[in-house]
Amino acid sequence: MSEFSVIGKPVALVDSAGKTTGQGKYTDDLSMPGMLIGKILHSPLPHARIIGIDASRALALDGVVAVAVGADAPNKYGILPVGHDETALAVDKVRYVGDNVACVVAESEAIAEKALELINVRYEPLPAWFDPEDSMRAESDLIHEQRPHNMEKEYHHVFGDPAVGFAEADTVIEGRYVANEVTHAAMEPHSTLAAFELDPQTGLPGRLTVWSSTQVPYYLQHKLSIVLEMPMSQIRVIKPLVGGGFGGKSEVIPLEIIAAVAAREARAPVKITYTREEVFWAHRGRPRTIVDLKTGVTREGKITAVAAKVIQDGGAYCSYGVVTILYAGALLGGALYQIPNFQYDGYRVLTNKPACGAMRGHGTVNARFAFESQLDEAARRIGMDPVEIRRRNLLSPPCVTVNGLRVQSYGLPECIERVAERSGWRERKGKLPRGRGLGIGCSHYVSGAANSIIRSDMPHSTVNIKIDRDGGVVVYTGASDIGQGSDTMVAQIAAETLGCSLGRVRVVAADTDLTPIDIGSYSSRVTFMNGNATLRAAQAVKRQIAEAAARRMNCSSEDVVMRGDCVWNRGAYGDEGPGAAEEAATVAASGRVEGQILRGSVQQKRAEEGPKDKMTFEEAVVAAIDFHGALGGSGSYAPPAEARGGKYKGSGVGPSPAYSYSAQVAEVSVDEETGVVTVHKIWAAHDCGRALNPVAVEGQVIGSVWMGLGQALEEEMIWKDGLLMNPGLLEYRSPSAAESPEIECIIVESVDPEGPFGAKEASEGSLAAVIPAIANAIHDAVGIRLREAPFTPERVLAALRGQQPEARKIRLAGNVDPTQPATFREHGGSLCYKGRGPARHALDPALRRKAARGNAPKPKDDAR
Amino acid sequence: MKKLLITLNVNGRDVEFACAPNQTLLDALRLDLALTGSKRGCDDSSCGACTVEVDGEPMLACTLLAAACEDRRILTVEGIAEHGALAAIQKAYGEWGGAQCGFCTPGFMIAVHSLLARNPDPSEDEIRAALGGNLCRCTGYNQMYQAVKAAIDAEKAGRRAF
């Protein structure tokens, strides 16, 4: 029989029936008596001072109850302690198209919408900043007065000696890589319901309860307490089912605060649900990132030094920005390859666009795209196979990297080996017909940040377990299940540790009144940290049960085995266990204790006489309650000091107790006529430590790879004068089933020494590898190096055109060379804008082909 | 706007209620009938989270008027379960990871249900085409195909899902 009975088995998510039957409740499914609907008025201008707001006509409308404005709740908040720069509603200025100006509370959505049109806001427009490289030079009209040059934060790190490293290199490659802005677009639009209770002592509004689509209920509780000036203990945050987050719900989103402010103004429960367009405006996605990268390698393929300058277009507020720019550097040098010398210059810049924040693969994805693409170029330059160059730069763990990251379990070598094998790399690479190619990319990610965003030595997760006489196990965890399956993970760990079946375990999660604190579902921390806390809580309960059972069975508590809903004396259990048949029989017998349960074990003993060597789970629980008086356990987790990184400024971001690893191969074909890139298949090997629930791990890996694929091929937020041109799911081009290729997930288990049962993260690490894997495959297919993502047909075609001999001479694409994106193009980088295609040079071969067919358009001489 | 008194047949039951002539079926289901299984994921009929069956055809409830559905049979995700137990497709979606956050799932349940009603043994391409109108941001769709195939096998084997 296997080592585990619940761990490592593919089990359906414990809440899956609620999802497939429609019974499960998400925030927008909730309502309460007297509930009103809130609607937010957004700014039409990217940067403007507010001169005055006149809401009198809106308030006069039948069915309108209240209008909240900035002055009603002017306290500043922000997800990072260093970035408190937001207010519930704009107080003096608006800073992006879509900024929040006022909130109407009305009896129905239709009335509220009508009222929005009746609010008169007078603005004084200010010059706005859209290009981060311009914005960095700003002297006046700053977005936030306290941030000179619109610079949210800059970091300059040097590890080792990069100058010496580059001198040792046989070849040095430099290039600029750009990845355009993408957003989470979780299927559930954000929603919040806020209600105050009347206090029986004072008769006034007292406690506040907030139901919200959030990944971070405890941070929400904290920010609400700042804005509403209420003690945290008076605020209860409940997370119902959440329809996907991907980081978009990992900070406090304006509507969550606004709903509470509006409920206070309206003196009634208020629900606000974003429209899809508002979700796009709320954003907090992955910033447009410009990476100037330089890599030195020896002829033997050894990386000698890396230097990177990264500029992130952060949008109008800090959000997670400081962390994002640090992740880009920390995990670029990172714990993936051996990089002895590393220089990093990171700039997080404010612009008049919606704030960017954390998105799956936080901070690491765009930098990884640059690095893995350049590594491919380096391999070509020295004539080495791209798989081989990666194998020559592996770490030798356990080790600490130059930038202070501790690495223990390291499944990267096996990931590379397995994808190469499964994709037929060695047999097929270089032998495919023109137009078809293979590319490889690798990535890694943290299993939770070793330092929480509010620096403290407190535990990051705490879990309580209650078992009563009925033998039911209730786990109280603050972990926020957003679809990744954390409730199931918690139930599995508790069931495995207590040797009971999954059905016996109930999980109560993410309710600040009931569950102990957990800092939230972000940075892929939940399995590692909340899992460890659950493990420790379950072990505490197990110790108490074993102690009592040992007395009943006349053995020592070390000899008590809990498995299969039974408690055994090891002697009776045997080395191999009692075999499947007997285990099944005892499982069936368990749960029937003939009405004795509520009386206690004295009576049970009387009925049964003498010691025994096997008890049902219920009997053991009753014995433990008899013996200890109460049965329960708590466990918590704080990352160990050794895993918390170096001492330099900014060293807090990047360290993690464990890293996940991924290697991927993509097979693509490129249509040279249309520029369309088709991905046929992706092989993705992911090292998740131990797969606690293989179906869920596969789902997370495939989901991340798929999301990366969207960013690689078509997803892109397109801006024009600060206005988002594509705020809808169709225009944003989220891939549908028809466009999504097969993704083969290969699970690699490196069994981490500190993870719960050896587990690490599985949900984010795979995203970053897919973009460079596709870029490298495109190069393999048709020989073009795309340095700007997504790889849309326009960019592919322009690059193909640029490849032709005549084009090289005449710089066909003018100063817009898509393979060398040197300047910021505000329309989002698409070459087709202002309603016509790019102007073509008279000698453009494409024009000549058309001329031959007899329909040549007049050549334009305004080539850009 | 004066409300109309209309009767809808939802999941086999007739319900009578007053609705504005411009009310969508989705709002009628979610707000008036408290059937919140059907979801709203977009503003422009691009996501499929609101898919319901109207006379056996999958339709987007967010762009249908409730009053236009009088006398037509409406099936929502709440009506998919069979005899108080999970239908094969529901069980398979759980077991094969077809639902992660589950927000898109009601729409997919209906899309698959109407596919299998029309074509009990679809090919891989037919499954892809049938799911093409529904978006999911979590799963990358791969595990959904496995779930649909598993459900078809379960149906074929005549195995009831409980």
Ligand code: FES
């Ligand atoms: S709600 Fe998106 S299609 Fe109906």
Ligand code: FES
């Ligand atoms: S399961 Fe989350 S959107 Fe499909």
